[in-house]
Amino acid sequence: xxxxxxxxxxxxxxxxxxxxxxxxxxxxxxxxxxxxxxxxxxxxxxxxxxxxxxxxxxxxxxxxxxxxxxxxxxxxxxxxxxxxxxxxxxxxxxxxxxxxxxxxxxxxxxxxxxxxxxxxx
Amino acid sequence: xxxxxxxxxxxxxxxxxxxxxxxxxxxxxxxxxxxxxxxxxxxxxxxxxxxxxxxxxxxxxxxxxxxxxxxxxxxxxxxxxxxxxxxxxxxxxxxxxxxxxxxxxxxxxxxxxxxxxxxxxxxxxxxxxxxxxxxxxxxxxxxxxxxxxxxxxxxxxxxxxxxxxxxxxxxxxxxxxxxxxxxxxxxxxxxxxxxxxxxxxxxxxxxxxxxxxxxxxxxxxxxxxxxxxxxxxxxxxxxxxxxxxxxxxxxxxxxxxxxxxxxxxxxxxxxxxxxxxxxxxxxxxxxxxxxxxxxxxxxxxxxxxxxxxxxxxxxxxxxxxxxxxxxxxxxxxxxxxxxxxxxxxxxxxxxxxxxxxxxxxxxxxxxxxxxxxxxxxxxxxxxxxxxxxxxxxxxxxxxxxxxxxxxxxxxxxxxxxxxxxxxxxxxxxxxxxxxxxxxxxxxxxxxxxxxxxxxxxxxxxxxxxxxxxxxxxxxxxxxxxxxxxxxxxxxxxxxxxxxxxxxxxxxxxxxxxxxxxxxxxxxxxxxxxxxxxxxxxxxxxxxxxxxxxxxxxxxxxxxxxxxxxxxxxxxxxxxxxxxxxxxxxxxxxxxxxxxxxxxxxxxxxxxxxxxxxxxxxxxxxxxxxxxxxxxxxxxxxxxxxxxxxxxxxxxxxxxxxxxxxxxxxxxxxxxxxxxxxxxxxxxxxxxxxxxxxxxxxxxxxxxxxxx
Numbered sequence: 035x036x037x038x039x040x041x042x043x044x045x046x047x048x049x050x051x052x053x054x055x056x057x058x059x060x061x062x063x064x065x066x067x068x069x070x071x072x073x074x075x076x077x078x079x080x081x082x083x084x085x086x087x088x089x090x091x092x093x094x095x096x097x098x099x100x101x102x103x104x105x106x107x108x109x110x111x112x113x114x115x116x117x118x119x120x121x122x123x124x125x126x127x128x129x130x131x132x133x134x135x136x137x138x139x140x141x142x143x144x145x146x147x148x149x150x151x152x153x154x155x
Numbered sequence: 156x157x158x159x160x161x162x163x164x165x166x167x168x169x170x171x172x173x174x175x176x177x178x179x180x181x182x183x184x185x186x187x188x189x190x191x192x193x194x195x196x197x198x199x200x201x202x203x204x205x206x207x208x209x210x211x212x213x214x215x216x217x218x219x220x221x222x223x224x225x226x227x228x229x230x231x232x233x234x235x236x237x238x239x240x241x242x243x244x245x246x247x248x249x250x251x252x253x254x255x256x257x258x259x260x261x262x263x264x265x266x267x268x269x270x271x272x273x274x275x276x277x278x279x280x281x282x283x284x285x286x287x288x289x290x291x292x293x294x295x296x297x298x299x300x301x302x303x304x305x306x307x308x309x310x311x312x313x314x315x316x317x318x319x320x321x322x323x324x325x326x327x328x329x330x331x332x333x334x335x336x337x338x339x340x341x342x343x344x345x346x347x348x349x350x351x352x353x354x355x356x357x358x359x360x361x362x363x364x365x366x367x368x369x370x371x372x373x374x375x376x377x378x379x380x381x382x383x384x385x386x387x388x389x390x391x392x393x394x395x396x397x398x399x400x401x402x403x404x405x406x407x408x409x410x411x412x413x414x415x416x417x418x419x420x421x422x423x424x425x426x427x428x429x430x431x432x433x434x435x436x437x438x439x440x441x442x443x444x445x446x447x448x449x450x451x452x453x454x455x456x457x458x459x460x461x462x463x464x465x466x467x468x469x470x471x472x473x474x475x476x477x478x479x480x481x482x483x484x485x486x487x488x489x490x491x492x493x494x495x496x497x498x499x500x501x502x503x504x505x506x507x508x509x510x511x512x513x514x515x516x517x518x519x520x521x522x523x524x525x526x527x528x529x530x531x532x533x534x535x536x537x538x539x540x541x542x543x544x545x546x547x548x549x550x551x552x553x554x555x556x557x558x559x560x561x562x563x564x565x566x567x568x569x570x571x572x573x574x575x576x577x578x579x580x581x582x583x584x585x586x587x588x589x590x591x592x593x594x595x596x597x598x599x600x601x602x603x604x605x606x607x608x609x610x611x612x613x614x615x616x617x618x619x620x621x622x623x624x625x626x627x628x629x630x631x632x633x634x635x636x637x638x639x640x641x642x643x644x645x646x647x648x649x650x651x652x653x654x655x656x657x658x659x660x661x662x663x664x665x666x667x668x669x670x671x672x673x674x675x676x677x678x679x680x681x682x683x684x685x686x687x688x689x690x691x692x693x694x695x696x697x698x699x700x701x702x703x704x705x706x707x708x709x710x711x712x713x714x715x716x717x718x719x720x721x722x723x724x725x726x727x728x729x730x731x732x733x734x735x736x737x738x739x740x741x742x743x744x745x746x747x748x749x750x751x752x753x754x755x756x757x758x759x760x761x762x763x764x765x766x767x768x769x770x771x772x773x774x775x776x777x778x779x780x781x782x783x784x785x786x787x788x789x790x791x792x793x794x795x796x797x798x799x800x801x802x803x804x805x806x807x808x809x810x811x812x813x814x815x816x817x818x819x820x821x822x823x824x825x826x827x828x829x830x831x832x833x834x835x836x837x838x839x840x841x842x843x844x845x846x847x848x849x850x851x852x853x854x855x856x857x858x859x860x861x862x
Contacts, residue, residue: 039548039750041584058549060753061782062746091753093778094827123771130834131827 039063040089042070050150051075052083052143058091059099068099072106081113081150085143092124097131104137115139117146185322189221192290192315197223199311200304202292204272207280208235208242209288209323217242217289225293227266235263241275242289249286251278251309253300257293267293276300278309280316287320341476344372348484358495362394362488369484370396373477375465377445380453380488381408381415382461390415390462398466400439408436414448415462422459424451424478429470440466447471451482453489460489505530516544519552520740521616521755525703526727527711529720531677538723539566539607540675541574545581550617550754553581554729556628556673557609569602573650577611587611587624588660591650595626599654606651610673616731617758619667624660626650629676630690632697634706636668636733640697642690667758670703670730677724678714689714703728734762737801744785744795744813749778752798756809763802765856773854776835777809779828780850784813806855814847 040057051074059067075082084100086092100116107114115138118125128134140146193205204224208217217235219228238247240263245252254260254275257267267275277291290312347368356364366378377397381390390408392401400406411420413436418425427433427448435441440448443466450464463485516524530538539559547553555577559570576597580590590611598605610628614621623631627649630642647658665671679689693714700709706728715724738759742748753774760770777798784796796813832839832852840851 058750058753060746060749060778061785062749091774093775093782094831095782098827123768126768126772127775127831130831 040067042067044074047083047147047150049078050081050083050147051079052085052147054085054088056088059089059096060091060093061095064095064099067096068103071099071103075107075112079112081115082107083115083117083143083146083150085117085146086124087117087119087122087143089124092127094131097127097133100133101131101136104133113138113150115146115149117141117143185319185326186221188315188318188322190223192311193221193223196290196292196308196311200276200292200308202276203295204270204293205291206293207288207290207319208233209280209319210237210246210286214286217246220288225266225270225272227270228264231266233264233266239263241267242277242291245277245279245289245291246286249279249281249284251276251305253277253305255299256297271295274298274300276304276308278305278312280312280319282316282320287316287323290315341480344480345483347372348480348487358491359394361491361495363396365484365488366394366396369463369465369481372480373449373465373473374467375449376468377443377466378464380461380463381406382453382492383410383419383459390419393461398439398443398445400443401437404439406437406439412436414440415450415464418450418452418462418464419459422452422454424449424482426450426473426478428472430466444468447473449473449477449481451478451485453485453492455489455493460492463488501530517546519544519546520742520751521550521732521758522552522614523703523730523732524728525707527707527725529677529711529715529724531720531723538562539570540677540723540725541570542673542725542727543574543578544727544729545578546751547581547613548584548750550615550751550757552614552616552729553578553611554614554671554673554727555581555609555611556675556725556727557607558628558675558723558725559607560605569605569607572601573598573607573609577609581611581613586660587613587622588658591624591626591647591658592656595650595656595658596654598651602651604651606649608649608676610645612671612673614665614671614729614731616667617754617761619665619731620662621665621671622660622662624658626656626658627652629674629679632672632674632694633663633665634670634672634697636666638698638701640694642694665731667731667762668733670697670706670728672697672706672726672728674710674726675724677720677722678710678726680722682721703730734759736763736803737799739797739799741797742781742795746782746785748785749781752781753778756798756800759800760807763807763856765807769854769856772835773807773809773852776832776839776852776854777811779832780809780811780852783828783850784811784848805857806853809852810849811852812847812849 040055040059040063043054043056045052045054053071053074055067071082071084104114117140118128120141128139138149140149189207193207196205206222206225206228207220209220210217215237217237219233222228235242237243240261241252241254243263257272257275262268272293273295274297275291275293277289279286280288280290290308292308348365362380366380369375370378379395379398379401380393382393383390388410390410392406395401408416410416413434414425414427416436430440430446430448445466446468447470448464448466450462452459453461453463463481465481516526524544526542528540539561541557543555545553557570557573559566559573573594576594577590580593585593591609594609598607608626608628610623610625610631612621612623612631623643625645625647627647628645630645632640632642634640643663648656679686679693681689696709696713697706700706707726710726740752740755742752756774756777757770760773765773781796781798796811799810801808836852836854838853842849842851
């Protein structure tokens with residue numbers, strides 16, 4: 035997916051889709067971003083990893099999306115996990131609104147994939 | 156004048172004769188005077204005929220001017236040479252001559268014999284001893300004119316001569332005056348048709364005015380102009396006076412047929428004295444009761460482009476002078492029509508051209524942009540020069556310029572296709588090299604064997620850089636804030652050379668306050684000058700002028716012949732603006748606006764020394780306030796909300812104003828904006844006014860985490 039602000043690069047690690055969000059997410063493209071992330075999930079998917087290490091901007095619109103997505107997946111016995119670089123502005127925003135309390139957040143993709151098979155708490 | 160001897164007044168006829176020469180005669184016009192004179196002479200002398208012949212100006216010929224009983228003399232314009240024949244002898248010898256028997260005399264004028272005149276008596280008309288003509292009387296029966304007759308006739312002639320001379324001089328004066336007046340009238344008429352002020356009228360007004368003036372000058376009742384169609388087959392009524400139906404009903408006349416058709420086919424004036432007996436196609440002319448017509452062709456460079464005709468409701472014989480005057484008007488009309496046609500064509504061309512170029516440059520906050528497009532002065536078709544400027548996300552701006560070879564609709568259409576394709580590929584997020592490669596491949600599809608130059612650059616004001624891809628286009632110019640100008644190294648072959656062409660892109664520094672100038676070759680290519688000389692001139696000129704508008708104006712004035720370029724010219728100047736202590740921007744209430752605002756605010760914050768974290772935090776907080784404005788501002792429009800940022804005393808204050816009502820967000824995951832703002836800033840105030848809502852955010856720079 036490509037918008038002028040951001041694009042989503044998808045990777046598959048076995049049954050786990052990884053969505054790498056490159057660029058900026060705000061109110062103008064959050065809807066499209068949500069549709070794209072949801073489309074990666076199949077009934078057989080156990081987890082979705084959203085990699086925000088290449089995300090340069092994320093405000094409440096994007097954070098709200100991730101909160102909502104986390105709830106949706108949990109309701110379907112699926113797991114959403116995030117990859118956010120330590121010390122990045124994004125991790126501060128995630129912490130600020132408490133998203134890290136609602137959704138598992140990892141510093142690297144490898145870490146996130148290692149935990150991807152875990153059953154949601 | 157001969158004295159009047161008393162003895163001669165014995166004759167009773169003298170009283171009659173007195174009337175001949177009474178003062179009243181002097182007041183008559185010449186013809187009336189002569190008629191009266193001859194009447195009285197035939198009575199007084201009891202003759203059958205009488206005639207007056209006057210000497211011409213050269214004194215060589217006598218012209219029969221008045222006659223009684225031998226009216227044929229005047230009607231046939233009898234002329235008698237001085238010295239010859241009866242009358243000629245009288246003038247030459249300045250004395251009376253009597254001819255008792257015409258049969259045995261030297262008589263030149265056959266009419267005298269044909270009328271059966273047997274005897275004649277003639278005397279000279281003398282004024283101060285100078286002969287001005289002859290008066291003679293004749294009888295159908297033989298008569299021996301005596302001395303009394305002779306004296307009487309001479310006496311009458313002497314007294315009449317002066318009156319005749321006066322009347323004649325007066326007549327000559329009147330004729331001369333009439334001729335002079337006619338000449339003046341004609342001159343005025345010509346002036347009215349060639350009047351320079353007509354040039355200021357629109358074509359419709361000019362044609363109407365010419366028809367008005369022609370009908371007035373030629374005392375005509377109707378006038379019309381018909382134009383030949385592009386195929387040269389049909390004449391269409393274009394303007395009319397007195398026969399407005401011609402235009403209203405869209406009269407069409409085939410060339411070669413009817414009155415107007417004949418004029419166009421034969422390329423010459425045609426006069427129709429009597430419409431009833433002529434081949435007239437147009438029924439309107441007959442219906443309007445037109446009797447006589449005069450028409451002339453409209454010529455442009457020897458080519459017939461139409462017909463101008465006038466008509467009268469009364470029978471009229473149009474003169475060559477009328478025809479010449481009408482032709483003059485026709486020439487004038489033809490010239491104006493041709494000018495108007497060329498002007499209209501050029502206007503349409505320019506209008507199409509402009510519709511293909513960005514009609515209004517997109518306003519991109521933080522970027523000053525100016526552009527010019529000038530069609531070649533001699534151009535009659537559309538040109539292929541183009542430019543474009545558009546945001547490509549991330550606060551970056553795409554700027555493009557190109558030059559399609561050739562003119563006319565194909566070139567303009569291709570130009571529009573290239574411009575659109577380039578935008579689409581740019582919006583898809585491709586960089587300059589990739590965009591050019593894609594446009595190149597597209598060109599091979601839509602217009603094989605067409606070459607065109609283009610340059611596409613992405614300007615990143617935040618990074619203070621530009622990334623360029625160039626396809627054979629003249630090198631863009633960068634003028635840095637210190638006003639040193641340098642060309643970016645242009646490389647790459649033109650689009651359309653090969654569909655396998657690979658393009659490279661290169662990044663160059665463009666410090667804030669620099670001007671980027673793109674242009675087409677018409678700016679630097681001057682006939683008789685090397686390309687390098689043109690580039691040098693442009694660089695020198697750019698170093699002398701500040702501001703994008705000023706720069707474009709200067710180029711138009713100094714490089715492209717004051718706005719009348721020999722070739723098409725397009726140029727685009729863009730400058731990321733330097734920031735001050737206060738930044739004010741206005742935005743449409745659309746989510747799309749957020750990204751633009753974010754980038755300009757980021758640049759402004761960095762400019763004032765904010766750290767990356769501070770920049771991020773303040774930007775997010777401001778965005779949250781703006782997102783609310785976008786969602787709730789009740790007044791959508793081009794400038795629905797305003798963001799003001801002020802740097803003072805080490806602190807930054809951002810105020811977001813909109814014209815709507817502040818609302819707390821509803822929904823499960825909608826209420827995080829306000830807590831985020833409060834967490835990211837030292838203070839957040841929401842002020843409600845009658846105009847709308849203002850959110851005021853404040854944070855001290857260099858103070859670490861706000862709370």
